[in-house]
Amino acid sequence: MPEHDPADGKRGAPSVDLRFWAKERGLRGKVYPLACHSLDTAAAALVLWREYLSPGLRKTIASAMETDEEHAGRCIAFWAGLHDIGKLTREFQQQIAVDLSDYPGEELSGERRSHAAATGQWLPFVLSSVGYPPTGQAAWLAAQLLGGHHGRFHEHPTAHSRSPLVELGFSSARWEEQRRALLHAVFDATGCPGAPDMLDGPTAAVVCGLVILADWLVSQEDFILERLGSLPADGSVSALRTHFEESQRRVPALLDAAGLRPITVPPATFAKSFPHIDEPNGLQTSLAEHLPSLCTGPGLVLITAPMGEGKTEAAYHVADLLGAATGRPGRFLALPTTATADQMHSRFKEYARHRTKGTDPARPSTLALLHSMAWLNPDYAPADAPGVSTVLSDGADHRDPFAATEWLMGRKRGLLASWAVGTIDQALMAVLRAKHNALRLFGLAGKVVVVDEAHAVDPYMQLLLEQLLRWLGTLDTPVVLLSATLHHSIANSLVKAYLEGARGYRWRRSEPQPVPEVSYPGWLHADARTGKVTRSADVDPVPITTTPREPLAVRLVDIPVRNGSPDRSEALRRELTPLLEGGGCAAVICTTVAEAQEVYDLLAGWFAERGGNAPELHLLHSRFPNRQRTEITETVVDLFGKDGAKHGKRPTHGAVLVATQVVEQSLDLDLDLMVSDIAPVSLLLQRAGRCWRHEHLDVVERPAWAERPELVVLTPEQDAEADGPPRFPRSWQAVYPLSLLQRTHALLRRRDGEPVRIPEDVQSLVDDVYDDDSLAEDLDADLERMGDELAKRGLARNAVIPDVDEVEDSLHGLTQFDFDVDEHLLATRFGAGSVRVLCYYVDAAGQRWLDRDCTVELPEKGTGQGGRFTVADCRDLVARTVPVRMGLWFDRLSEAYRSPEAWRESFHLRDLVLIPQQVTEEGTVLPTEAGGREWLLDPRKGLVF
Structure with missing residues (x-):
């Protein structure tokens, strides 16, 4: 085959035949030329590079390509324009009735290949015609990322002859002439960008995400139907260049309609960011004073503090600091559950409204809500129509600038929004070996990623999170982790993983040093450039002050277990009698939904005996119909939350909430008494965070019997004739590892009713339940737990994408398994289907x-x-x-x-x-x-x- 040089496109190279098609579905009997779609995609990629990508991500990509940003953008636009060149084959074109008599040869033989695979096979052998070194990594990775634009990456093509293209099925000179003519037309339109000096695997994966986005934007039927009215007169280089330039003018409107404009916030002090906070607390003040000097580039910040200590506001401010330092205005807030994501979405939207006042309302951007049920949330996706939500302000209706757009609500698109809130699963799917994981990585790479409740991951999810942090570290993506009860070993693993990504791939320095003791309350900053870890205690020896709290009284109350089921009746009558007589609010947290329903029946029968003086009784768990659960949650928060107390809605005659673990996280509840089945101590502390939560605000009037915050822990009574720990019901062991129940029981027994000081005792309790070997009353249970953790991590390793080093020169491993597996079985949570x-x-x-x-x-x-x-x-x-x-x-x-x-x-x-x-x-x-x-x-x- 003759080779071409960069000047061929200007020396009368063959015209592109516009009969070759790329799109026909939904076009009312017409077809859209392949050359036009190729140039549309190239134009979209160039506009996205300049107007959508964050400045920091542009810098990261250009640096990895060892070139300047303008050249990097044109290279990517050139590549994007070639993504469908595999459609210029007989096997694709003959799918509809097209006269191919002028183009003999290349008849299909054997198994049909996809056009994406054909793109990846053909390109590495012909990019040399525009100056790419034949054996250079840039040509091979560019071809592979384009071959993966449908979501799955193929192996590099192999050929064993002097005519590799012929061997791979590209055997006809006439077809080859057209493919090369299209290549040179795209090359000319994008400014003849020479080959970059370098391209690595992680960068290529992110670029693939950009190509997918560009392709999807210009593949919309409305856009193509509009362009059908102004097709080029012929396939000459000049006519196609004109089409490309017109596409560049039209693409920005696609970004506007899709809601893809960036949300940006100006620099601001903590006080200006949160005018409703009269005075920042110790944690917020420490971060605001000391973190700016540390945030000189990408890094990770871990914030640890008790429940209700303003970690959310601190995270917003830290994300602003990291975003400014790295040129990444985007945000993704990852929450443990759909319910917590819904609540955070409303809260984050209010923050966005305050921080973006004065921005251009004519260029709105979606603040996305990402989980499987997000489309049911009327605050995100109003019932009238996507993109036209209104908010009431100053007595008039105005368009909500953060409303959902129909385009962004499509499958796999949500992470492309500038700001988004969702479940942690949405981020973890980026590191599963599943289709379009590169698109998710691309969506995260230009943002600050905030993970709330970082402790709420099991060993399976923890390994996925570690791998995500490695990749984010490699891509210079800043991260904020929040937790109230994080074991020091998990904190160390997460920080280490982030630095391994930053260090292990780019800088290859020595092993990251173990994180010293976690400051609690406090924070640490891990610098992605230097690997240095700075704790709050390192920059300020004075301990961070927290909201004054009464010590938490903790009482263990034994209950009988009859026929394998816990009997809470006597204990609850005894513990709740003061509430029936003196009013107040309490919660009873059960381990399973069935047990919560039984307790509800028990209390309902008991309360009915009191007639009209009975307390209110509420039940909340996960097995209500979605609409009813939302209504119950809103009612509960309204009654027991801060606003309810301020506005006099808190029940004065008494109320009891029976619930499961759904109240552990992110619900603004304040109870006078917390009664809970025994659970791992970290979760007990989370539940206790809903007891006297707002004592410092002086908005709640406590009943006389509630002299202090109190957690009553229900635990199986000890068999007087048996040695060792009590026998925990099987239903409880199905939810929590038996070992942790036993260890927590032993830990609390040993404390013998000693109050828990918050924050002083929290970290030691969380650490001791795992680390103190004297708590191990049943070695077999400990071994079973550790074996289970190892097994879950092993399963996670099979599902997770390779380390960044392993995809340095090939993307195949990102979506390939060494064994047959159904992609639908890949999950971000173990056994949670x-x-x-x-x-x-x-x-x-x-x-x-x-x-x-x-x-x-x-x-x-x-x-x-x-x-x-x-x-x-x-x-x-x-x-x-x-x-x-x-x-x-x-x-x-x-x-x-x-x-x-x-x-x-x-x-x-x-x-x-x-x-x-x-x-x-x-x-x-x-x-x-x-x-x-x-x-x-x-x-x-x-x-x-």
């Missing part, structure tokens, strides 16, 4: 209804055109569903319990499980047997098995 169940009601006549009163029919079809289910239809149905953990019951279900055929056309409805509830003529609802268990949706208790 669930399905959504919709309980519907069947009356005596056999008619099906959505509600217990049989007033809303179960729809056979949607309200949209042709019976299609609209977004509003889906929202109403999914809001009535309950998440249920997968198990053997699911495999036993017959087809009768699956979604109806008409529902399966909707992405949101296709996987629902439908469980009927029989309604008698008297109005009684009977449980249904399905999958080997009985199901009953109780209006007060939620789904009961």
Whole structure:
């Protein structure tokens, strides 16, 4: 094959044949030329480089390519324009009726390859025609990243002859002439950018994300239909260059419509950022005073402090400092659950509104909410239409500048928003060997990543988080970690992982030093450039002052276990009697949903005996229908939260909240008494953080019996005839490792009722429950826990992407397994698979209804055109569903319990499980047997098995 030099595009190289197509679906019988789509994508990549990428990410990429930013951007635009050149093959073009008689040869033989794979196979052998060294890493990685633009990376092509292109199936001179003509047309349009001196694997992965985004933006039907009206007159270099320039002018409007404009905040002091805080506390003051001098580039900040100590506001301010230091205005806040993400989204939006006052409202950007149920949240995705949410301000309606756009609510796109809040899973998916992980890495790389409740990860998730931190360290992405109860070894592992990424790949210095003792309360800063770790105690020997708190009284209360089930009845009567007589608010935290429902029944029966003087009783757990759970959560926060106390909504005659672990994190609750089943000590401390939470604000009037914050821990009574620890119910062991229950029990027994000083005792308690060997009353349980942790980390290693060093010259390992695996089995949490169940009601006549009163029919079809289910239809149905953990019951279900055929056309409805509830003529609802268990949706208790 003849080779071309960079001047070929200007010396009369063959014109590109515009009959070759790239897009035809949805184009009303027309096709869109491949050359035009190629140049659209190149133009989009160049506009994204200049107007979307953060300055810091541009600098990181250009530095890795060992060139300046302008040249790096044009190189990437050139590559992006070649992403679909694999469509210039007979096997692709003949998919529709196109006259290919002028282009003989290259008939398909053997298994068909994707056009993306064809791109990756062809490019490394021809980039030399525009000046790329034939054996240089840049050519091979550029080809591989473009071959992976559909989300999966292929191996580098191998050929064993002097004619590798012929061997790989590119055998026709006429086809080859056209491929090279398109290559040179794109090369000319993008300014003939010479080959970069360097390209490494991690940078190539991020660039792939940029190419995917550019491709998706210009593949929208509306954009293509509009461009069909002004196609080039011919395929000459000059005509195509004109098309490219027009595309550059049009692409910025696509960014606006998609909500991809950056959200930026000006520099501000802590006081200006949070005018509602009269005086920053010790933690906030320490960070505001000492961190700016340390934030000279990328790094990680770990903040550890008790519950309710203003860590969230501190994290916002630290993210602003790190973002300014690294040129990364983007933000991603990672939360442990969907409920906490929903709450943080509202809170973060208020902060964004305050900090961005005076910005251009004509160029709005979405502040995304990222989890599987985000589309149900009316604050994020209003019921009217995406992108037109309004907020009430100064007596007038104004467009919400952070409203969701339809484009960003599409699958896998949310992390592309400038600011986003979501579950930690959204970030961890970036390091699973799954399709489009490069797009997620790209979405995170230009942001400051904040991980709240960093302690709330099991060993499986911890390994994923460590790998994510390594990659973020390599990509110069700053990170903030927050925790109230983080074991020092986990803190050390997370900081070390970040520095390994920064050091191990770019600078290859010595092993990161172990993190010294974690300051509690306090913070540390790990510098990605130098590897130096600075603790708050290193810059200020005076301990950080915290909000004055009464010591937490902790009492162990033994309860009997009868037939394997805990009996809390006597203990709860004794502990809650003062509340019944003197008012006040208490919580009872149970280990499982079933036990919380039983306790609710127990207390409801007891309270009923008191008639009109009974306390309020509330129940909160995960097995309520989504809409009802949201309403209960809002009610509970309204009653027991800070605002409820300020506005006189706190129950004065007494109230009890029965709940599961869902109240441990991020709920603003203040209880006079906390009663909890025993759990690992770190979780007990989290629950205790909801006891007297706002004592320093003097907004809560305590009952006379509540003399101090108190945590009552229910634990199985000791068998008088048996040695060793008590026998914990199997239901508790299914939730928490038996070893940690035993160790926590031994630790609290040893303290013998000694109050817990907060913050002084928190870190030692969290550390001792793991580290103090004298607490190990059952060696077998300890060994089982450690074996389980090792097994989970091993499974995580199989799912996680390789270290950055392992993809230095090939991206194949990012999406490839050494064994067969179903990608859908990849998960960010171990054993957390669930399905959504919709309980519907069947009356005596056999008619099906959505509600217990049989007033809303179960729809056979949607309200949209042709019976299609609209977004509003889906929202109403999914809001009535309950998440249920997968198990053997699911495999036993017959087809009768699956979604109806008409529902399966909707992405949101296709996987629902439908469980009927029989309604008698008297109005009684009977449980249904399905999958080997009985199901009953109780209006007060939620789904009961």
